[in-house]
Amino acid sequence: MNNEEIKQNVLLAATVGFLDDSQAGATSELLPQLVSNQPNDTMWEHIRYELQTCRSFSFALAFITEDALTPLKVILADLAIKGISGKILTSNYLAFNQPKAFEELLKIPNITVKIVTQEGFHAKGYLFEHDNYYSMIIGSSNLTRAALLRNVEWNLHFSALKEGAVTKQIMKQFDVEWQQAVKLTNQWIEEYRYVYKDAQKTHTMIDSIDVRKKSKIVPNRMQTEALIELAKLRATNERRGLVISATGTGKTFLAALDVKQVNPNKMLFVVHREQILQKALDSFKRVLGGKDSDYGILSGNRNERQAKYLFATLQTLSKTDILNSFAPNQFDYLLIDEAHRSGSETYRRILDYFTPAFCLGMTATPERTDDFSIYQLFDYNIAYEIRLRDALKERMLTPFHYVGLQDYEYDGKLIDDKAPLRLLVAKERIAYVLKQLEYYGYSGKQVHGLVFCSNVLESKEIALLLTKNGHPAISLDGSDSIARRNQVVAQLEHDQIEYIVTVDIFNEGIDIPCLNQVVMLRNTQSSIVFIQQLGRGLRKYAGKEFLTIIDFIGNYKNNYLIPTALTGDISRSKDNARSDLTLQPVLGLSTINFTEVARQQIYDAIQVAKLDAFATLRSDYQDLKQKLGRIPLLLDFQKYGGIDAEVFAENNQLDNYASFLYKMKEQVELTEYEDQVLSFVTKELVNGMRKHELLLLKMLLEKKVKDEDFIESLQQNNCYLDAAVMQSVEDILSLNFFDIKSGRENKAEKYGKKAIVEHSHGEYMLNSAISESLQKSNDFKNLFVDVIATGLYKATNFKSEQPFTYYQKYSRKDVCRLLNWKKDVSAPMYGYRVGTDVCPIFITYEKDDPAKNRSARYENEFFNTGLIKWYTRSPRHIDSKEVQQLLERDENDKFKVQIQLFLKKNDAEGKKFYYLGSAQVVLDSVKEQMISRGSNRPKAVVSMNLKLDEPIKYSHFINITKM
Known part of the structure; x- marks a missing residue:
């Protein structure tokens, strides 16, 4: 902007902010x-x-x-x-x-x-x-x-x-x-x-209190909710339940609190590591109280099996003679710690032997890489789930500051998956790493760091080089014994070393609360492992105000996992991943931060990643099936599974969810026409952008629907309503909207040609074939009802009282439908289409190949959050019909054609555009000019500034214009 434009924008912002907020057009970053x-x-x-x-x-x-x-x-x-x-x-x-x-x-x-x-x-x-x-x-x-x-x-x-x-x-x-x-x-x-x-x-000194002896354990909000859910589970005579709780969120205290509310005659607590037995016992004693003799340990060197509350190691308890020395019903309450391990033969032996009134499994990571279902083992009863993001918001963990920065460059290239050991441990890389560790620092007086490397040889060399550079470090890997690991951890805790360098052995099962710096010197292979490693330092500890996580990001193909892992988003949505990367959200008191080079590396990885690859969908499907204990439906994915149902709808390899179930070898039987109908509701309606069609179909599942009853339902659901939208609903459900040739196919024929809903004599009704199928085919009925329910569930993301919702994404076809146009004319639309009273404009903000477009730098330029420069197609002149239509005013000096603006960052973001609202042409900005594209001769176009009626939020402005 020039000086005069800046002055005008600041003046307008001040006027709106301090004098009159009814004036439109002020840019949000200046308000x-x-x-x-x-x-x-x-x-x-x-x-x-x-x-x-x-x-x-x-x-x-x-x-x-x-x-x-x-x-x-x-x-x-x-x-x-x-x-x-x-x-x-x-x-x-x-x-x-x-x-x-x-x-x-x-x-x-x-x-x-x-x-x-x-x-x-x-x-x-x-x-x-x-x-x-x-x-x-x-x-x-x-x-x-x-x-x-x-x-x-x-x-x-x-x-x-x-x-x-x-x-x-x-x-x-x-x-x-x-x-x-x-x-x-x-x-x-x-x-x-x-x-x-x-x-x-x-300063006033507060007398120190021995917390372990004097403080009373009071459940936090999430623990209180979990206790209520566990009680409900037992009230329905369920005998097993699972609690999923992020590392450091107090699983042991939660278990003790539940034992307190059950008050069993005898309890058995099973762990797989002897070193945490005493800690667990102490925690229970703080909650339950009672005599010391009420508590006992059963392990390799202690045998206190008569205790009311018995804490046993898996290794000792699973021995045949020891196990058989107990009566199967000896314990009323059985607790399995780290229940994700309970698929092993030794755990199964214990679970099959005992018959407690209730068995509780606790885990931070229920996901398994094998085919065993932890959920099945605990009767699919997930009593409560406390994930990392929720735990951070509830301040149950130490906040973290994540720093994603570029890794070391050699010969102008970043470290990548194929980098040889000599580069990973080069003195230049070590110097670079140490400089960053010093710059970003840690909380507290002394660094207690954990470094994750890509392989054992690298970890050993890194430890030696850190020590050589004045930062004592020891390498540990899978070949080191438990005793050796405990010894090294003790050295870290007592400030004898600064760093433990490892590969993957500390992903779980280790408790080092003093950790105040976690360093990632390796590629992210798995979101689960990433969170496990990050979580090592999240336990609260005296003097630790926050955890510093420093992630050295190289040229890795899996970089796309980083933003989704940090935010816990498993929707397989590239839009979400890009937004999280650009906006770097805040999680409670934790922050996510990327340097610009690192952010670009991750952005590039997101662009080429296949988040909806079939292998990924199959894995997510199997996980959810294990979790539910039945075949998941689309609504299950939307509610519990993380994947957005639209991932299935938009996958070009799938016609509908039934076709995915076929690939999963599930027994689903549909006729050809049922399959076509299911494809229609899936591809066209499951997005939930407009409730109208979905509400009508839901009503028609029961009986015929009169016009007035449908209108009443729309009004009750706060849906916008006029003659045009009512006709549009009929055009959609009759398939007239799709009765055009798109490429080699006719969409209406693809969906079975005949009207899905017939409308005559003031009544709507499903066609006879669908009505018959709903009566005869459970598979069709279940899947048809599922799509309608999923669409209505997703509709909550959209404002039902208007056609478009700010910052939601729409394809050109969606816009044709929601503008109530008679036909889908999206194929020839390209950048815009001037109608009689509305003109949707679709802007791709960044062109993929600026070399072919000398004007790319000047096209689609956002001046601020309320003003964008736009160009017509070529050749166009000021006196061209469509330009004159855009400029024509009515007797009240208002534009006759309303502009609706849709925008995406670049073509890699797919076919959908963010809705940014209505806009007005700034008349004195309209200019005709010549633009060259590549080697072609210059052609005339008309440029103009479009002023948004409601400036976009500054965060979205940053998302669009920055990377």
């Missing part, structure tokens, strides 16, 4: 707004967006904590490459800031830090310089994790021109205090340590 840490709208996200687009920045902050600096460092590292720097003005007020926080600030090369030494400096302001204007966030948030992510804060985010009075006043005040402040140096920090130490002595 004054309150930032108070709402979901998906935190202070951190506002600061991150501003830093990504500013020319320089200045912060004035009383308090800064180490836990807020790690994610900030990721952005500042990218800004340093671009030559963008900033200033931070902070203080020693109340000796709040820890010396280590000041040390971390000194590590950042592109900031200058000064300390205000005068008493009472309590400012909280974030200032960002842009071309000709400043954006500012001023209010109550210091640079602390809680203030940026969780606390209820009041901050005003606004913009002002550089020549504005408020800008000059704020910048002048900053400059005055900057000149009076002293520069942060190592010497200043050393002197401050004494001040900080003395201040800590004067």
Whole structure:
């Protein structure tokens, strides 16, 4: 934008924000707004967006904590490459800031830090310089994790021109205090340590409490819900149940609390590792109380089998003579820890032998790589599920800061899957890794790190090189005994070494709460393993405020797994993966951060990945079938399985879900016509974009439907309603909409040619063939009803009172349908189609081959969140009919043709476009110009700016324009 456009936008934003919010068109990034840490709208996200687009920045902050600096460092590292720097003005007020926080600030090369030494400096302001204007966030948030992510804060985010009075006043005040402040140096920090130490002595000291002896265990919200569900399970006479709970979320305490509410005569707790027996016993004793003699251990060197609460190792209990020494009904309550292992022969022997009133299995990872079903073993009774994302939001775990950065480059190339050992352990790579570990740091006084490598030889070499460079490390792998592993863990816990370097042996079954840094020096092979490894450091520990996860991302084909693993999204949706990558969501107090190069590596991997490959769908199907204990339906996937039902609908290798079940060797029998009908409802309606057809089909499952009854149902469901949409519903269900030739096929013929629903004499009815099939074929009826139920379930994602929903994705065919057009004319539509009263415009923001389009840089350019430049097809002139239609106004000076804008980032995102709303042509921007494409002669086009009636959200603006 030029200076005048910037002034106009800032003026409009100020007018809307401070004077009159009824005026439209103000860009959202300039609008004054309150930032108070709402979901998906935190202070951190506002600061991150501003830093990504500013020319320089200045912060004035009383308090800064180490836990807020790690994610900030990721952005500042990218800004340093671009030559963008900033200033931070902070203080020693109340000796709040820890010396280590000041040390971390000194590590950042592109900031200058000064300390205000005068008493009472309590400012909280974030200032960002842009071309000709400043954006500012001023209010109550210091640079602390809680203030940026969780606390209820009041901050005003606004913009002002550089020549504005408020800008000059704020910048002048900053400059005055900057000149009076002293520069942060190592010497200043050393002197401050004494001040900080003395201040800590004067603070009110709270007497320490022996938590294990005195604190009362009170269930948190999620544990309370789990206890209720377990009680419900037993009330229906179920004898087995499974609790899925992320590592570190208190599975043992939950089990003890459930034992307390059951109050059995005798309980048996089975674990596969002797070293956790005593910890489990101590946890139960804190919850249950009672005499010491009530608790006993059965292991290789202890035999206290008479105890009321018996804790036994698998290895000892599974021995035939020991097992037979107990009566099968001796225990009322049987607990199986790490139940995902219970498919083994030894566990099965125990489970088959005992007949308790109730058996509870507990696991963090129920998924197995073999064909054994843990769910079946526990009668498909999932009492409760606490996954990582939920646990983080409930603050049951230590928050993490994930940092994804590019791995070491050699000869201009990133480390990849085929990199030889000599490159993995090259001194240049080690120097690079150590530099990053030092820069991003850790919480606490001493690093306790766990490094995952790609192979055993690499792990051994890395450990030696770390030690050689002053960071004592020991390598462990599968050949090391349990005793050796415990010994090395103890060395880490007692600060005798800094790092344990391993391959995969610490994915599960190890408890090292002191871990404050997890380093990934290997390709991500599995989302499950990724989360298991990340989870090693999430247990809470005294002095650990957060976990730093540093992931060195090379040129790996599996990089696409990273964003989905971090967010727990298993929908197989590339849109979700791309959005998570670009927007880097916040999970409770945890942050996800990628450097730009690493983000591009992952984006490229997402683009080429086959997330809906048949092998993947088969695996997900088998997992869900194990979980449910029956053949899953589409609605099951939508509710429980993670995969979006549309993945099946949009797969070109599948006509419908029945065709997938055929491939799964399931017994499904459909006639050719039933298969065609099922294809229609699956391909056209399961997306749930419009409820109307689905509601009518649901009603028709029972009986014929009168016009007035259908209208009443639409009104009850808050559906938009007029003559055009009623006719459109009839066109869709009669297949008239599809009765055109698309390529070599006629869609109506593909769907069986005859009308699905007939409409005459004021009544709707299913055709006789479908009615007969619903009576005679259970397979057809179940699958037909399933698609309707799934479509209505998905319809909750759309606003039923209007045709389109902001930021949802639509294909050209979807738009033809939802605009109530008589026929599907999507095939020849391309970029737009000017109708009598509406014109949908489809914009692909980034062209795949800019070399063929010299103007690609100028096409489809977003000036801001409310204004985009658009070009007609060629050849077109100002006086061309369709251009004149777009410019024509009525007697009220309003455009006769309404523009509806749809946009996708690039062609790799598929056939669907995000809906961005209606737009108006900016008349004085309309120009005719000549554009050359490749070697072709220049052709005339008309360019114009389109002003959105409602500017898009800034997060979506970033998603579209940044990568």
